[in-house]
Amino acid sequence: MGQGTEPRRGQAYDGELGEAVARAQQGDEAAFAVAYRFVQPGLLGYLRGLVGDDAEDVASDAWLEIARDLGRFRGDGAGFRGWTATIARHRALDHLRRQRVRPRSSALEQDVLDLPGPQSTHDQALEALSTEHALELVRGLPRDQAEAVLLRVVVGLDGPAAARVLGKRPGAVRTAAHRGLKRLARQLGAESVTDEGPRTLGEST
Numbered sequence: 001m002g003q004g005t006e007p008r009r010g011q012a013y014d015g016e017l018g019e020a021v022a023r024a025q026q027g028d029e030a031a032f033a034v035a036y037r038f039v040q041p042g043l044l045g046y047l048r049g050l051v052g053d054d055a056e057d058v059a060s061d062a063w064l065e066i067a068r069d070l071g072r073f074r075g076d077g078a079g080f081r082g083w084t085a086t087i088a089r090h091r092a093l094d095h096l097r098r099q100r101v102r103p104r105s106s107a108l109e110q111d112v113l114d115l116p117g118p119q120s121t122h123d124q125a126l127e128a129l130s131t132e133h134a135l136e137l138v139r140g141l142p143r144d145q146a147e148a149v150l151l152r153v154v155v156g157l158d159g160p161a162a163a164r165v166l167g168k169r170p171g172a173v174r175t176a177a178h179r180g181l182k183r184l185a186r187q188l189g190a191e192s193v194t195d196e197g198p199r200t201l202g203e204s205t
Contacts, residue, residue, distance in 0.1 A: 017035060017038045017081070018076040018078075018080065019077075020032075021035050021073065021077065025070055025073070035080065040063075042154050043062070043084055043085065043088050044056070044059050045155070047062075049138045049146055049150040050096070050139075050147070051092050051095055051096060058092050062084070062087050066083075066087055069087075081156065082165055089166075138184065145176045148174075148177035149180040149181055151166070152173075153177075159173055159177075
């Protein structure tokens with residue numbers, strides 16, 4: 001009856017979001033504000049992972065474009081999140097080109113992929129992604145992994161929608177997200193052993 005497992009961030013509200021967008025397209029400014037409140041937290045998290053401290057500025061540019069082109073959008077709440085993520089991504093890439101800065105990738109990949117972790121590490125990584133620190137870690141992932149993780153977890157898009165935003169096949173995005181989360185789980189697990197309570201301390205290798 002009630003909601004059992006927590007849905008991916010954002011997806012729980014897609015029905016309400018779709019209704020708000022439809023009303024906003026008819027000129028209802030209050031409905032546009034509702035749609036903004038649903039979408040902005042995930043969009044800002046995604047942009048922080050791409051452009052760091054400039055995320056607010058890039059988000060503002062993206063929302064100007066979203067408001068301007070709203071009449072052209074066709075789709076439901078989930079579609080709107082994908083559409084806004086695509087616009088935000090283009091604004092972020094323009095910004096990075098202007099800055100001549102690319103998200104740095106680190107060279108940890110091979111030792112992370114070999115490492116089996118406890119089943120909970122994947123979920124821990126998802127939960128911890130709401131923190132500023134975790135977004136910093138995401139920025140250290142290779143670009144394809146960082147974007148896949150941000151779109152799937154922070155924006156809450158499903159695999160096909162994330163693939164459309166990135167212009168890639170769903171399988172490639174799924175693999176990149178899996179690798180990125182596995183790597184984050186290891187980094188976060190190493191740092192947050194104490195968060196689970198003292199009895200887990202003796203289990204670290």
